Amino acid sequence: MINKEYIELMNRDIDGVISPADRTKLRQFLDASEEGRTYYEGLVLASSELSRLTPELPPADLKRSVMAQVSAYHAGRARYHRPEHNLVDRLFNWLAAHPALGVTSGAVGGALATIIITSASGWLGGPSLVEVTGTLVRQGSPNQQSLVSCSLSAGPTSAVIATDRAGDQVVMRVRINSDGTTPQIRLTFDQSDLSLDRIFEGDRPSAAVDATPGVISISPASGTEYSIIFRDRSESVSSIHVSVSDGSFSADQDIATGISVRR
Amino acid sequence: MYEAEDIALVEQCLQGDRGAFETLVDRYQQPVFNIALRMVRRHEDAEDIAQTVFLKAYQNLDRFDAKYKFFSWIYRMTINESINFLDRQKSLEQFREASAPEQPSADRTMEKADTNRALKSALGRLSPDNRAVIVLRHFEDLSYEEIAQTLKIPEKTVKSRLFTARRLLAEALTQAKGVSRD
Numbered sequence: 001m002i003n004k005e006y007i008e009l010m011n012r013d014i015d016g017v018i019s020p021a022d023r024t025k026l027r028q029f030l031d032a033s034e035e036g037r038t039y040y041e042g043l044v045l046a047s048s049e050l051s052r053l054t055p056e057l058p059p060a061d062l063k064r065s066v067m068a069q070v071s072a073y074h075a076g077r078a079r080y081h082r083p084e085h086n087l088v089d090r091l092f093n094w095l096a097a098h099p100a101l102g103v104t105s106g107a108v109g110g111a112l113a114t115i116i117i118t119s120a121s122g123w124l125g126g127p128s129l130v131e132v133t134g135t136l137v138r139q140g141s142p143n144q145q146s147l148v149s150c151s152l153s154a155g156p157t158s159a160v161i162a163t164d165r166a167g168d169q170v171v172m173r174v175r176i177n178s179d180g181t182t183p184q185i186r187l188t189f190d191q192s193d194l195s196l197d198r199i200f201e202g203d204r205p206s207a208a209v210d211a212t213p214g215v216i217s218i219s220p221a222s223g224t225e226y227s228i229i230f231r232d233r234s235e236s237v238s239s240i241h242v243s244v245s246d247g248s249f250s251a252d253q254d255i256a257t258g259i260s261v262r263r
Numbered sequence: 264m265y266e267a268e269d270i271a272l273v274e275q276c277l278q279g280d281r282g283a284f285e286t287l288v289d290r291y292q293q294p295v296f297n298i299a300l301r302m303v304r305r306h307e308d309a310e311d312i313a314q315t316v317f318l319k320a321y322q323n324l325d326r327f328d329a330k331y332k333f334f335s336w337i338y339r340m341t342i343n344e345s346i347n348f349l350d351r352q353k354s355l356e357q358f359r360e361a362s363a364p365e366q367p368s369a370d371r372t373m374e375k376a377d378t379n380r381a382l383k384s385a386l387g388r389l390s391p392d393n394r395a396v397i398v399l400r401h402f403e404d405l406s407y408e409e410i411a412q413t414l415k416i417p418e419k420t421v422k423s424r425l426f427t428a429r430r431l432l433a434e435a436l437t438q439a440k441g442v443s444r445d
Contacts, residue, residue, distance in 0.1 A: 063288045
């Protein structure tokens with residue numbers, strides 16, 4: 001059993017922060033203790049092997065990816081702070097104050113609001129209440145696991161989507177958050193190469209899914225997580241088109257399955 | 264180190280100069296990537312972590328306290344992000360494989376490669392807390408005090424983790440060398 005004091009001295013010696021007096025003390029100890037020498041040699045070995053692990057260069061596009069995400073973050077913030085967001089409330093308040101206009105149902109009002117907002121955004125050159133942020137795609141061969149993830153927001157509804165690929169299996173995980181509206185997720189894919197294998201709601205097989213060839217539609221409760229498993233026979237399918245809608249707004253995006261790079 | 268320059272760059276970022284942040288990314292992408300790589304071991308995961316760290320850093324620049332060093336702040340974020348990643352991955356087979364002891368080769372010509380593999384494998388078996396201290400000391404050359412500041416732990420704890428981790432690595436390497444020489 002080596003005294004803690006000497007263990008500290010050995011480590012300080014390796015780190016180059018030992019005083020001359022302590023170094024002498026350590027040398028005397030090592031001269032006298034075979035156990036101490038073995039321990040010290042082990043530490044020196046570990047330290048020298050660690051120093052041989054040279055730093056690796058970061059991926060060439062890391063900075064570009066980071067700055068793209070910074071730009072996306074700014075775009076998201078800019079949209080979030082846009083006055084157009086308040087236009088819905090202002091429009092409904094205005095409609096409520098003018099019943100003579102004949103708008104009596106929320107649905108009609110909502111549709112009208114959508115049209116007006118869309119039009120206003122178009123006229124003003126501004127954004128709609130739809131955004132796609134945080135897409136993160138990694139390049140990889142078909143046999144490497146890859147990951148893509150993104151967030152799609154449509155009005156008050158948002159979905160976080162992540163994809164894993166392992167060989168011919170593509171797993172898309174979807175989690176939706178909504179504030180009471182009935183959201184819908186729709187996946188569209190090329191059925192000549194990609195086939196739906198299974199869908200899980202949480203960890204149970206899901207039946208409450210409308211799946212027709214090439215299209216899967218899900219109307220989940222907020223917070224529900226789905227795992228949708230595809231088989232990619234050719235191992236060449238590069239993307240699945242995903243749209244998220246809350247009835248008034250929809251956002252859509254091609255989600256890469258791990259082969260191609262899209263930003 | 265570029266402590267004063269870093270703080271000036273952070274101030275420029277906060278005034279809306281994205282080019283200043285780009286300079287910070289340029290400056291720290293290698294250490295951030297390497298810290299993440301030594302922590303999680305897979306290049307792809309390290310890249311994801313590095314991206315997340317830089318984005319979070321950007322989003323939280325206004326919380327950066329200029330009393331501290333910028334590298335210390337961003338290294339801490341990298342370590343924390345890596346540890347969170349490892350926590351999430353714990354149950355996955357991928358992580359079990361990465362942490363499993365590797366079979367050292369009996370071929371003497373491969374001894375160097377075996378030692379390197381044994382070291383990486385032993386690093387993977389260290390607890391994330393111990394690994395973090397090794398990574399900051401040996402790969403980023405931080406002092407005990409800087410590691411303590413970075414990880415927000417007492418210097419005494421830094422030393423305790425560092426010495427323990429070195430002992431465990433030494434044992435693993437000695438064992439690997441012994442096997443390869445048999």
